Amino acid sequence: MALVAVLLGGLSPERSVSLSTGAGCVAALKRLGHDVVEIDPKEPDWLERLKGAGADAAFNVLHGPGGEDGRIQGVLEYLNIPYTHSGVLASALAMDKAKAKAVFAQAGLPLAAGKLMDRREAAKAHPMALPYVVKPNAQGSSVGVFIVREGANRPPEQLLDPDWSFGEDVLVEEFVSGKELTVTVLGEKTGSRALAVTEILPAGEWYDFHAKYAEGGSRHVLPAELPADVAKKLMRWAEDAHDALGCRGVTRTDFMYDPVRGKIALLEVNTQPGMTPTSLVPEQAAFVGMDYDALVKWILEDASCPR
Numbered sequence: 001m002a003l004v005a006v007l008l009g010g011l012s013p014e015r016s017v018s019l020s021t022g023a024g025c026v027a028a029l030k031r032l033g034h035d036v037v038e039i040d041p042k043e044p045d046w047l048e049r050l051k052g053a054g055a056d057a058a059f060n061v062l063h064g065p066g067g068e069d070g071r072i073q074g075v076l077e078y079l080n081i082p083y084t085h086s087g088v089l090a091s092a093l094a095m096d097k098a099k100a101k102a103v104f105a106q107a108g109l110p111l112a113a114g115k116l117m118d119r120r121e122a123a124k125a126h127p128m129a130l131p132y133v134v135k136p137n138a139q140g141s142s143v144g145v146f147i148v149r150e151g152a153n154r155p156p157e158q159l160l161d162p163d164w165s166f167g168e169d170v171l172v173e174e175f176v177s178g179k180e181l182t183v184t185v186l187g188e189k190t191g192s193r194a195l196a197v198t199e200i201l202p203a204g205e206w207y208d209f210h211a212k213y214a215e216g217g218s219r220h221v222l223p224a225e226l227p228a229d230v231a232k233k234l235m236r237w238a239e240d241a242h243d244a245l246g247c248r249g250v251t252r253t254d255f256m257y258d259p260v261r262g263k264i265a266l267l268e269v270n271t272q273p274g275m276t277p278t279s280l281v282p283e284q285a286a287f288v289g290m291d292y293d294a295l296v297k298w299i300l301e302d303a304s305c306p307r
Helices: 014-031 045-051 072-079 088-094 097-106 119-124 209-215 228-245 280-287 292-301
Strands: 003-007 036-039 057-060 114-117 130-138 146-148 168-172 181-186 190-204 218-221 250-257 262-268
Touching: 003 014, 003 045, 014 036, 014 292, 036 045, 045 072, 057 072, 057 292, 072 088, 088 097, 088 114, 088 181, 088 228, 097 168, 097 228, 097 262, 114 250, 119 168, 130 228, 181 228, 181 280, 190 228, 190 280, 228 250, 250 292, 280 292
Parallel strands: 003 036, 003 057
Antiparallel strands: 114 168, 130 146, 130 168, 181 190, 181 250, 190 218, 250 262
């Protein structure tokens, strides 16, 4: 039995997702026989509570800025508390989409063409041929993402919104149509291991925040209906992306696959994937025989410091 500090909630736009993930993980940890203290960085005394808890490990289920960009990981390193998921550098790299793409390119992974821009510059005129995608450089869960389709007269006007809160830099990329796919990777001591490939069929136009977390927002096809060689490539590339960033624990890598052109584009690596009732990681784990509690147990047992 261990005393586990579950870090949940936080201040990012993904707070609600983190709270849902946290509720599931807290319940699982208690079923596994552990004592749990919940720490929410939104609370003014969270750091004092964390320092005074005497926790044997920190189970990090924070999402978005502050929780999966290396900052909370740095705090845990300083306090010498063993923690789950990726370390400071891997978390920071994965959260910065442009820097992550540079690492992926060096590793020879398939990418969509794109460039980093100031959001106001991107709003002046179409920065590349239509269709294209505009996404904040350092956000998760498809927050602040726009698909600019054929026939659009100008870039998204939201980029000039004075209340824009997703950072000044945006990544502009060619839009790759086709199948939205994702692969879970467990970083084990013997090497990273991809679990499966899931195709995501959103109820709406694309796999946005609502599709990811709302009940009925998307349908998952597991295993994805793909040619065997494509599925094998996706699983290998997800492992390679995990390793290239130096990730630890569990990650989830998202891809687009255009079967007409035979084009695959790696979109991003999620170092703090959700564990909500609609999340993909627990679903893939169950597919290979690891139920929710077993997955939580694996993540906790992988905790260490330094990462």
